[in-house]
Amino acid sequence: MASANRGQRPVVRVHEGYRYEDGIEQIGRLMARYDALRRVEIGTSVLGKSIAALVIGNGPEHIHVNAAVHANEWITAPLLLRFMEELAAGQESGAGPESSGCPGRELLDRLTLWAVPMANPDGMNLSQDGLWPACPYREQLLVWNGGSDNFSGWKANIRGVDLNDQFPAGWEEERARRGSDGPASQDYGGSEPLCEPEAAALAGLTRRLRFSRVASLHTQGREIYWNYRELEPACSEALANRLASVSGYKAVKLTGSDAGYKDWFISEFRRPGFTIEAGEGVNPLPAGQFETIYAEIKPLLTEFIRG
Template sequence: MIFPYTVRYGKPLFRLAARKGGNVADRIAANPGGDPHRPCICIGQTVAVAPGRTMEAVDTANPYDYERMMEDLGLLKQRYPFLAVESIGRSVLGKTIPSIRIGSGPAEVHYNGSFHANEWITSLLLMKFIEDYASAYVNGAPLGAWDVRPLFEQTSLWIVPMVNPDGVELVLRGLSRENPYYRQLMEWNCGLQDFSGWKANIRGVDLNDQFPAHWEIERDRRGVPGPGPRDYTGMAPLSEPEALAMAEFTKSRNFQLVAALHTQGKEIYWNYRDLEPRESEAIACRLASVSGYEAVKLHGSDAGYKDWFIQEFRRPGFTVEAGLGVNPLPVSQFGEMYREIAPLLLEGLASVSIKS
């Protein structure tokens, strides 16, 4: 199958072949007249790509930004047409926030990543999981110790891999003078050009302090008076389009369980003001068992996505703090983190499929 691929950077055809699979002969045949050793004419040029059968779409060796995620979604959709990709809304700067559904079962589950911009590695974890889950299902192969076919047939998993695309781009690409918030962002960041520690969205609001679950208490606890790199709750709950999109998306589905991936700490938070259902602690213990993380009963935190989900629906909701270190965690940690997180994500699906 041949499909169009738009070049982000000047790339020789042999490098494009290495990135997207196949071989140079295939690339030359698909793009007659192209010199395999010369860069593409310009950024934005469209070339024809025929994905190889064994290539991996998701590159786990490099930092993972929004454009790379969108490219990978196109590749994965071509390879696995049963993946349903749609938009749940747009960011402040107008970027589409995609969701991906995998599975055909009646029990609905939701996972998300990159609420916080400097935790972009969670997007990479989820995108790699989508690829591996889809591949295992198609090939009838196990994923780790799991036979995924029953999970696929009993559950529908909805993943929003990057809730905060504007923030992720700011962390990984820096601040362009063309950004409409350039002046404000420089002021909010104390005049520093280094945005690698930025957690908030592009308007300086912490998206995981935006939900109507005792929001006023969290606002007063944080005590952050205005926009900045972290911990500003905004002027009101769901004032930011990314948080509003997540709330509306969640209300539109019938999720039996949700998990928000964050970094770091190797901990699983499972409770909220004693509103969680009885089975939440037992599920958290199973998630901890397969991942090596610690299940923690957390107090003194409000207004997060998990908090709101538990309060609103009285169903199991989890915050998973992946990895160890100082955010942003380096991509060199990805392999170890994925070996811990993939079984946890599968166990979450199994917890729901058992009930169905």
């Protein structure tokens, strides 16, 4: 199969934005092309859309990357999917790091990577296309969005809950700091931790597999956040510096932030967790930046896998 795929155009490409349907269609094509990939549904969104993990590798050490937690940061979904596509191509061709820039077969025989490219599928579509006639939250969403029908700045899920303020790590402190007491385009952490199915799906997968390290792709700023309240292991800073070195990003010790996926993972497991702020500009980053950002993210994710 691998030799027949040489010279083919990448499955994962971005044109005018990137909707949930684009991701589902491309995942289907990747599954048909590469036997190295497996698909596992880990949950469903508020509106019943599948939240899928793509899995590659056969090793006993499990690691994880997620993307599109924030709706208008949708470009992170194809960034992660393109990386999975290149890993799969390398696995099936036997190509190693020297030829592909991606980890070779030997490393992925020791590791299993679980990638969740579309953690907020309802929000991805809302932020790009706005309201649709049959939207079950139509009237509420207009109110939560300040009366505007322009949802390009929308970060939350379809119920106005910011999924990266949903995790049980300083949740009360983050809610007080944000000062948001109801559904909104961003910063509202919900009625309680993990009350939204999308956040609960990520937490459930993480607790089941107890990953050795995790990363969450966001935009923007070209920064890497690696710490949480001094609970991170000693190796976290060194790995963050390596990720920064290969990508040109800056490793940042962040303070005054709680309730994110990375924060919760570090707090609960005391293992390395990273938030990667890809690209630079104003969200949503334009689709035309995809290839440029991917050139930075590919070596960063490769180094993350190597650990």
